[in-house]
């Protein structure tokens with residue numbers, strides 16, 4: 164397991180390297196001169212040149228990249244073009260809200276979709292099966308921001324004072340209020356994914372339930388509940404885990420808009436705002452963080468995979484990875 | 485628990501069993517009107533071509549047919565009727581009646597170690613054992629089938645097919661205390677040398693523990709090796725019932741004779757064990773729309789004409805037949821499977837026998853080696 168983790172981490176390095184290249188290219192090809200933007204209106208040529216030197220903009224592009232990467236690795240992503248605040252500080256400020264929103268949405272997806280998919284597989288054509296079909300169609304038809312605006316309208320206009328529909332409270336501050344505040348945005352964010360994950364769970368379960376080892380477990384007298392929970396579900400979860408990795412990415416992406424709908428000061432709203440202001444150092448910072456999170460999510464998926472499927476663990480032991 | 489068995493009841497008594505797949509309006513009748521009894525300590529073989537309904541029959545005995553199959557008829561174990569009592573059916577599974585699956589690679593859960601899979605069966609069927617005793621029992625089970633005890637921590641994919649089939653046999657024969665083991669082609673997935681070892685193992689375990697067995701196979705050698713009596717199955721029905729010697733020396737049904745045509749005689753079958761059922765002209769009839777008369781009629785070399793195409797023959801006792809293929813002398817004494825059929829042992833589903841039974845004459849003249 165340790166070997167597997169290290170290998171996986173090592174494999175993430177090239178990915179992160181590629182992301183850094185793209186981020187840097189974006190930063191340097193974006194329209195406008197960052198030095199002029201930073202210096203502000205009415206700055207003298209000397210001031211602009213000083214900033215240009217400070218940003219290494221007077222060097223060649225490869226040199227600029229190396230210097231930029233060095234600084235990024237030491238935790239310096241530059242300053243915001245507008246507020247002059249260090250980008251890392253801004254990110255640290257906004258990161259928790261996004262993570263807590265996405266995680267809440269992820270938990271909602273899991274606790275709703277997985278049991279629903281299992282029930283749908285156990286009773287084909289039953290109520291749960293129909294619900295799964297409706298949810299997967301509904302998820303396609305109703306994007307997160309539409310559902311989110313519906314929630315805001317409902318609780319902000321029609322039934323006011325019942326449920327918070329704006330703002331963010333951290334779980335660390337007040338877990339109950341945090342959950343209350345995050346429930347609507349997380350639900351809006353999770354909704355399109357629930358049908359998808361439920362369907363994957365359902366087809367995974369159906370596939371596994373038709374396997375000979377399920378019949379064998381029954382033949383050997385294993386009670387049906389345990390056949391479903393221990394024998395079938397564990398194997399059916401493999402495709403679900405893979406998909407949850409993708410879903411986590413989609414949830415993070417979806418939070419960009421949902422945060423704006425629900426007035427949450429997270430990475431998403433930071434990204435939208437910075438892009439609008441051509442505040443590219445911040446935009447790139449957000450991108451880098453999201454890329455890093457992606458890599459970590461994928462690592463988590465792989466580790467979970469190994470935990471579920473012994474063949475994968477064995478593959479790493481033998482170095483077949 | 486099952487009531488104390490009375491001497492008079494058979495361990496397994498199946499009556500009029502039918503299994504139909506699919507649309508009830510146009511069912512695929514995979515098993516039709518099967519009667520089967522198995523006494524204590526007895527081993528009964530079921531042979532037939534692929535698609536004749538052998539696996540369907542065996543699985544239905546434990547209620548393992550899927551929700552798409554309709555089962556009718558009676559299944560009694562130790563005198564307790566299980567056919568329409570799912571709870572009673574579940575109680576015998578794995579404990580009183582267990583099963584050896586054809587393909588051991590797919591019959592174990594890939595996600596769990598062998599030890600945990602066997603351990604949980606022991607926990608289910610020997611609840612009196614504590615944790616340590618359970619572990620010891622699993623180790624002893626594996627040891628008995630020739631797998632080193634430390635392999636309990638390995639996963640199924642870390643074993644060979646033959647090893648896994650040994651584990652499967654441990655699970656079926658030793659986890660509980662089965663009175664009956666159902667075996668569906670237990671050696672088909674194995675190569676010939678491994679097959680011989682597995683046959684040996686099954687025979688030894690039965691000799692040691694005395695359980696009954698129903699063995700389903702294509703392989704006549706396996707039947708000769710492991711069974712006392714045999715049913716020949718064709719298109720979902722039993723078409724002949726006989727002893728092992730009877731099967732090889734004086735097969736009664738034209739289908740059985742066709743099966744044996746290219747198969748060597750009993751003694752050579754025993755030595756080689758490799759003989760699968762030969763392929764024969766034509767195929768098994770469409771089980772959704774079987775022909776009105778004898779299901780074997782389109783392929784039968786001994787066809788009697790109109791009566792065969794029109795009327796389904798019944799399974800009737802066959803008068804004792806001359807042993808046509810006993811040229812090789814008597815096999816070792818003391819094996820039940822070597823006894824010649826006695827009057828009443830042999831039954832066949834063929835108009836030829838109905839005719840000869842009515843006329844009171846001896847059996848069919850057409851038994852040519």
Ligand SMILES: Nc1ncnc2c1ncn2[C@@H]1O[C@H](COP(=O)(O)OP(=O)(O)OP(=O)(O)O)[C@@H](O)[C@H]1O
Nearest residue numbers: 505506512514533534535536537538539540541771
């Ligand atoms: N789940 C199912 N649904 C529909 N038809 C089935 C199903 N399982 C088996 N059958 C049909 O029932 C018939 C008997 O199949 P079965 O598997 O019992 O034969 P078999 O004698 O065991 O053959 P083999 O020697 O190939 O294992 C076949 O025609 C098969 O197509």
Ligand code: SF4
Nearest residue numbers: 778781784792834835
């Ligand atoms: S009943 Fe007729 S067709 Fe059928 S096996 Fe006997 S002889 Fe052949």
Ligand SMILES: [Mg+2]
Nearest residue numbers: 538539540668
């Ligand atoms: Mg079969």
